[in-house]
Amino acid sequence: MNLIELRDVCAGYPGADVLKNISLSFRAGEFTALIGPNGAGKSTLMKTIAGNIIPSSGAVSFNGTPLCSIDAAAFAREVSVVHQTMENIPPFSVTEFVRLGRFPHLSPFTLETTGDTGIIENAMERAGVTHLRNRILMQLSGGELQLVCIARALAQSDRVILLDEPISHLDISHSVGVMDLLHSLNEKGTTVLAVLHDINIASDYCHRIVALKNGEVFASGTPAEVIDYRIIERLFDTVCVVFENPITKKPYTFPVPGYMKSGQ
């Protein structure tokens, strides 16, 4: 059975649907990338799956149950989300922040057990942020903050993780660090869905790529199927060349600069 299923979903902001009749499904254990040009609706799609945006028509279901009839805490125990930015970052320490991930597992009348503490420690270890535990969030670098956010998500649930552009403002070493972490989580069973801007990173790491354009699914399939110059060129309206990455044997693409096209 599909873990997440969208049927004819239209969604967006009041008065303006960004997504138009999206039907998609995601299986448990998949590592999927959402790619597409700016404004294509990638973040909107992710927020719709995460429950932050309610579809204006159509339905999203999780494990066969419609999202609107799942208890908020029960859903949060399964699916954790890392947004591109947080609205506000109060002066919490890294440990205090990661502990917030246990919230859906606790009631107002219960205290954290040693089991919770173990999960929190384990999440920080897996994300490699144990040495940052007493640092204040605002004092972290972008790469450190992203790893801490993933640790927080792991403390909440390591079954399904949704990420909106987790590496878009990181340098290549931190990008690879974050992607390697997601890859190792995925190998141990975590379902990962990430909005990515870097097509080549998506190609190297993901089982499946879903390309969105103008709020519709433009292409969907394995990296080899989607990263074809005929698809990528029409997706981004840019002349592109596709090669094979000599190390990963996955397709890799780069755009052709305008001055090469005119000055033949």
Added chain:
Amino acid sequence: MWLMGDFSIARYAVLPQMAAFSLVLMGFSMLYHRHLNILSFGADFAKNLGVTGADVRTIFWSASLLAAVSVSLAGVIGFVGLIIPHICRNIFGADHLRLMPSAALGGGIFLTLCDTAGRTVALPYEIPAGVITGFAGGLFFLLLIGRNSEE
């Protein structure tokens, strides 16, 4: 009579009711310290962790009742709720488990100081505590603005 609240009604006779209401409501609010921690990161973040609209309404009810109990006894005394949590957050951190009791005690200490000042600075006249807190609040915000524009 804005900002003119004072402690003229304070008698040992009202202490038991006042204390009972405040302690019960404070205790109840403390149960929601995790919700408040999560809400301080924004609405999307809170939604994804399973904080519901019903939780938020409960928190508002509890906070409103606490404010109502205080106002019914002392009248309108402004700025305390703006200054004290802000200072406490800088001293004790943003975790509401520590922030809520420290802000409650800090507010009490601050008001006692303001009331004492109001009763002594202009003898033989008495300045209501609300005027003193308003004055302190104004200064505090000017200080904050000054500090923010430096950065």
